[in-house]
Amino acid sequence: MNMRKLSMLVLCLCLFSSPLSAEDFLTVEKALELAYDNNPVLMASLSKEEQARQQIAQVRASRLPQLGVSLAGQFSKDATTYAVLGPTGVPTGNVAAAGWQNAFQAALSLNWLLYSSGTVPNAIKAKELALKGVQAQSVRTGQAVENGVRKAYYSLQRARAKLLVAQEALDLAKEHLSQVESFYRYGVVAKNQVLRVQVDVSDGKLNVIKAENAVEVGWSALERAVGTALKDRYTLPESETSVSDRTVPEDPLSAAMIYRPELVALEYSRQSALSMAKSAAGTRGPQIGLQGQLKEVDNSFFPSDNDDWTVSISATWTFFDGGESLAKEREAKAAAQELVHSIEDLKKQISMEISSGKLNLESALQRIEVARDQVASAEEDYRMALKRYTANVGTNIDVLDARVSLSNAKTQLVDAVYDTYTARSDLEYAVGSSGKFILKSDS
Structure with missing residues (x-):
């Protein structure tokens, strides 16, 4: 019994003895659900x-x-006094206290800005617009996390599929080595053919080691994207060799101009900057405020007598502040104009991302069919090369070359399938499409 059949038997026994529930399998949807609760980038947003x-x-x-x-x-050294004057204005020699030597005051104060020439209302509006921009950016952050999780998941599945290809190639190489060694024992082939196949087996073992390492790296990348440990808790489903969804969006660019959160975030930032400009201009206008105070003064602690209150309304108008407010206003307007140019540049970038994503998806879909045909041809070529060698009408090199071609064909099919999944995820990310992270309307 060869190693491949033995491993399949062990796997079947394990599945029969300890069946896995649907929750034990880590699908891409499950990975996304875990990321929603554990990804630190989402928490930071x-x-x-x-x-x-x-x-x-x-x-x-x-x-x-x-x-x-x-x-x-x-606290004073002496109480303040003044001379007492008689009816004729002549001091009588007596003195009267003008206050206490020690005095205590308790007061309740009120300050209220009644009118600010638009400074405060525009500042509030600027911050509210800034919040909408941050929320729009959070939507994009969520979409980036989703894309990162999907791509990490597909990368892990790609690595697992390539590991399976490497293991199959190693099994075929070991089977062929057993056959060549048998031929050598009976004097059918020379020793050099055995050595050549042994080198091929060693090369297959190295490829398996590299593929196993790639799987471990893939697990680490997926766990980082999700934000929690996964390897010891979940089992991955089998890698795929085909893609069911072969559709390509007809006009993704128009959708991107609607759904891309960065465009909305930049527009909110531009409006916020204009509101800040109005707020800065308002500081040059009149400011009206209300001040009130209720106080009690006494010569003992805690004051309980001699209460008094005052209320005043004041208006101030700074005609010239050295150009500070004007500079702030111009700075905010310049920031708004900068954002206008940033929006135009982002639109061009989005157009490039959409074009590249769509082409990558179309190319990957076309490669799948070519790769499947290539695998079928390579399998038949290897079968024929092995039969010719067994019949002693073919060479060992033909078998080795055919096996290399078969491994390459299977690897290219794996790449085509998971390039398709990755390209579709990138295209959805470029469009701004998401089932969970979507822009909220202002209504």
């Missing part, structure tokens, strides 16, 4: 949104009344 919300709260606080309390004490 949520924290970034919360930062933007708190920035809005900070700006809004400036238009609300500010309340505060204070407690103060004043």
Whole structure:
């Protein structure tokens, strides 16, 4: 019994003795679900949104009344006095206290900016627009995580498929070595043919080792993309040799111009910059504020007598601030104009990504059929080369070359299949398509 049949028997016994449930298999959909809960990049994007919300709260606080309390004490060497004058204005020699030697004051203060010439409202609007931009960018972050998980999953499955090809090639090489050694024992072939096949077996073992290492690297990459350990918890389904979905989007560019979150994020950033420009211009206008204070003063702690209150309304207007507000306004407008150019550049980049993604998908789909035909031809060529060699009408080199061609054909089929999956994922990412991370309408 050869190694391939033995490994298949062991696998069947393991499956029969300990059946796996559907939840034990790690599909690409399952990997995505795990990433939604464990990927740190997604968690970081949520924290970034919360930062933007708190920035809005900070700006809004400036238009609300500010309340505060204070407690103060004043200590003097002597109490302040003044001379007492008589009816004729002549000092009588007596003195009167003008205050206390020690004084304590407790006060409740109110400050309220009633009118800011648009400074505060425009600053609030700028922060609200900035939050929408951050949320749009979070959508794109989610789409990037999805694409990363899919590509890591397909890369792992590609590595597993190539490992299977390498193991099959090694099994064929060992079978052929057994045949050549038998021929050598009976004097049918020379020793050099045995040595050549032994070298081929060693080369097959090295290829298996490399393929096993690629599988381990693939597991590590997938675990990083998902954000949690996977290898010891899940079993992967068999690698695929065909693709069921062979459709290609007809007009992905138009969809990308609608669904790409970066375009929306940049537009929100541009509008935010314009609002900041208006806010900076508002600082040159009049500012009206309300101040109030309720206080109690006494010569003992805690003050409980001699209460007083004051209310005042003040208006200030800075006619000239050295050009600071004007510079801030111009800076914000320049930032908005920069974003206009960035949007145009992004549109060109999206067009290039869509074109490249669509071509890669079409090319990969076409390669699948060619690779399948190539595998069928290579299998028949190897079968015939082996029969000719067994009948002593073919050479050992023909068998070795045919086996190399068969391994290459199977490897190219694996690459074509998983290049298709990867290209489709890249194209969906370029379009901005996602079932979970989608832009929210303003309505």
